[in-house]
Amino acid sequence: MNLHVSLQRATDSLLTQSNLRLRIGEHVVDVGALRIVTRPESPRLTSKAMAVLIELVRQVGATVTREQLLDSVWAGRVTTPDVLTQAIKELRRAFADDGKPSRYIETIPKVGYRLIAPALVLDGPGTGLLVDGGEAVLEPPETTQAAPAVAPEAPPPSRGVDRKAVVVAALVLLALAAFGGYYASRNRADVAATTRWRTSDLHALTSDPGAEYRPHLSPDATRVAFGVFNQPESTERLMMRSLEPSQRIVLTQGSDSVEAFPIWSPDGHRIAFSRIGSDHCEMFVVAGLGGAEQHVRKCQDPGANYFDWTPDGRGLVSSERADGGKGDFQLFRFDLDSGEQRPISYERTAGAQDLDARYSPDGRQLAFRRGLSPYSDLFVMPADGGRPRQVTHVSARIRGYTWTADNRTLVYSADHSGMQSLYAVDVEDGHDEPLGIAPAAYPDAARSGDAVVYEILRTRERLKTLSLRQEGTPMQLLAPSTGNDYGAVLSPDGRQLAFASDRSGQRQAWLYDFESKTATQLTDASSKPILSVGWSPGADRILAVQRNGATRQLVEIELASRRQRVLSRPDDNIVFGAYAPDAQSHLMAVRVSDQDTRLYRVRHAGTAQESRELLLPSVVAAQVDPASRSLYYTSGVEPGLHRRSLDGDADERITPDTVELPRKGWRVAGGHVWYLADLGVRSGNLREFDPATGSDRLAAKLDLLLESVDFDVTPSGDALIFAPVDAEDTDVGFFRLTRTP
Structure with missing residues (x-):
């Protein structure tokens, strides 16, 4: 790729063009429309929040004082510092910049703010300009071929070449390399460095x-x-x-x-x-x-x-x-x-x-x-x-x-x-x-x-609870956010919820505490989204299935230290994982082929002493019941729900033919089997089956949209915890x- 370097500064006039589109970090910003294009579900920015963003872009990487921002954005108006604080909060919500440390706008205590994500002009009169706060900017490349990993050695500059320009060119190359490295590390839906396809005229028809x-x-x-x-x-x-x-x-x-x-x-x-x-x-x-x-x-x-x-x-x-x-x-x-x-x-x-x-x-x-x-x-x-x-x-x-x-x-x-x-x-x-x-x-x-x-x-899918004992009681929202929540699982002591959520911009593991009513992020590997979570019997550790490229790995998170370790092998493709009742061994469902997922009992996982025992071939879903030291599971070859003793080979089917149990969308709680039935586009039923008596009753009618069949039920059977779609x-x-x- 031929790089043309200009000493032209990304000027104020450029950054105020009505058709300006910027790429800031992982997101595309349509300045004129007051939109984060890559987060269309988020509301439009206010004009003042966009003006604050433009001021930060002008000096990307540098600290802009609160006084400077108030003077430039609210010039001539009597305001309080709170208006700037609210604008920054609005921008962070728009960029899903909820994590710590921040990935977009950094707060400099008692001084001001700094835009730490790279900024690039995508559309407008300055298309292709890399905004770096200095004098050097990148002009549009002539081809779409990727630049070599190491730039070819350039001949010594002639006496007629400005040495400052050469230095600036080198700085631009370094900035470009850093910018590209940033995106490669994110593993997001961003345009690749070498592209075979080009998109244009992107807009909403409705x-x-x-x-x-x-x-x-x-x-x-x-x-x-x-x-x-x-x-x-x-x-x-x-x-x-x-x-x-x-x-x-x-x-x-x-x-x-x-x-x-x-x-x-x-x-x-x-x-x-x-x-x-x-x-x-x-x-x-x-x-x-x-x-x-x-x-x-x-x-x-x-x-x-x-x-x-x-x-x-x-x-x-x-x-x-x-x-x-x-x-x-x-x-x-x-x-x-x-x-x-x-x-x-x-x-x-x-x-x-x-x-x-x-x-x-x-x-x-x-x-x-x-x-x-x-x-x-x-x-x-x-x-x-x-x-x-x-x-x-x-x-x-x-x-x-x-x-x-x-x-x-x-x-x-x-x-x-x-x-x-x-x-x-x-x-x-x-x-x-x-x-x-x-x-x-x-x-x-x-x-x-x-x-x-x-x-x-x-x-938007958000965590909610639904009373199963008091009909007509409205659902209650848990851990509210602007993101989507997935696969909540109650801790064994009932005090916390582990779940996956994209509220930080990527799907990561989160913890919700019922007493303090606060949610805490547990993982921050943006290129490795969390797919599902589960608890240890002592509620001190969490197992998470984490995507790693085209495969999935099983990760253990120690809650006290937040220390993580990978339990699965590099060639494993994990479907789900669970702790055995003694918490000294693990159950891993490994996808061997499109047609075969095998459940193993793994001892000393992630160490040189690891050993594996095949428990079940062709398993679809499974849950461990520590109280009875049993494994409940559904199979890809046999209908119904089965129970297997983890201390022996006893295996029995516990649901009769009259119970049309799905292979997924079920949960064992309090010794009863809860499952989703009669799922329509925006409807379904939650049923409760008692293996001891054979009773199979309708527990709740769900007239709502479910994108996922994951849910949990309190051990007492009083409440359903799930994440229905509550905004369309x-x-x-x-x-x-x-x-x-």
Whole structure:
């Protein structure tokens, strides 16, 4: 990359341009819109907070006194120092800069503040300028090739070259290296140093109150169909509008159900969609401008009913479980004229779960997702079947993907970096890179051109408790924040909650104390998000499953010292972990393949004396009950909940056939089994099963949206602790995607 160095300062006029966009640390700031683009769920900044940010950017890395900020931002006005304090708090919330030490704005006690994150001008008249508070700035590179790790040795400067310029150039190179190192260490959804794809024209297509979901572009990229959530009626209707500002058209006749997954036919004349109710799931086809509906068929599983049109527009490709709904998910073609369904002939092993098939625009290739969430990857094979090739290696929660018009790129949404973000992968050589768009899900590209739409995730999952004994009691919010919370687990003494949360900007482990009502961050490895947590019997340590690249490791955290150690091996891919009742050994569920997760009892974990004993093959979920020294588990090959003694080989199934226990979404508390049943899009039931009496009762009806089936119940059975979605303002986003030359 050729670096052109200018002595031009990043001037006041540059930093006050209305179309200015800055990259500050991990985030993109649209100055004119008062927005943190990479955190669309956060509210707009006030103009004063943005003005404070600009003043800090002007002197990035240097301390700006409180007096300077008050004079420049509130010039000529009578104020108190509190207005500046509030502006700084607002900026820290916007950047999710909750941790200690700060990663963005540092407080210099009794003096002022300092912007410690790098700042770069992205858009505007100074595009590409690296703001460093001094005289040197970086101008746009001529190519997108990465700079060499070591700069080539330059010839001695001629007498006509200003030595100051040479020194400044060297400083810029050092600043650039530091800036690049900063981003490489973050492992976030940021644009890579060497990019194969370029995004542009990023903006929201919808901004109305309420939530718009799962957009799909017409083949000619002139119209977009999407679902709109009706809050009062708790239904979802399909709408269509032009990409240009226009009125919405209602596509369907309406019902008391949720209408989802609108998919345009290859010729753009029809739209297939699902209609999902509490007790049914059906598929329909409607004209591209709305009108009469054609009933197509019933769908087997509303939670996995992803589909696409066949290239000739005469059928659909989808996934269903074989053997009457009890087998593995595999791919089928359904003929719209005859109503006949046939399996696609392709190589697959027993236990493989294949979903969400998508034909390439030219109809020659078929992509699909293998593995149930959150352990999925994308595969590609010839359209008529054959041998699939794995093209991603992320083993993550993939929420939608799409072919682009070049027939060799897949754009997909995954959470392996911690936040649900968009990535692009070349199906021919496997090159995979982030697009820098997050939080984002369900991308869809036009069959021609460079247009892509996606779902701008603006939901919030927050910890709450629900009384199970006093019906009608409102839910209570725990540990409030502007972030999302996941997988709360009660400590054995009931005094604390361990959970994962992205309230600091990345998904890390947190601890909530019921007495003090305070939340404390336990981990701060931003490139290694925390997926789940669990307690030791003595409540003095926590086990956490931590993502490390494309795999997961098991980490133990000592609460008193905050000391951490990795218990798993480098080649392990941990699904979950737990302490044995004596707390001297550990249980580790290791993902061996897409079809096999094995549960081991590990002694002396993380040491040279480590030994492993295989307890169970093909385990899905497990929980240790220290009181009875038993292991409860669900299996990938046997239905129901099983109990196994950890002191012997006694193994029994404790739920009868009448109890439709899910393989995930259950918990043992107080000797009873609590589980989620009848899950709909925005509804579900919590049930309580007593193994001693066989009683199976409805404990609570949940009329809300659950993104996760993780929960806990107090030992007395008085309260449910979970993280439902309590805010929905999802919008439809748009961008253009092109390959770099």
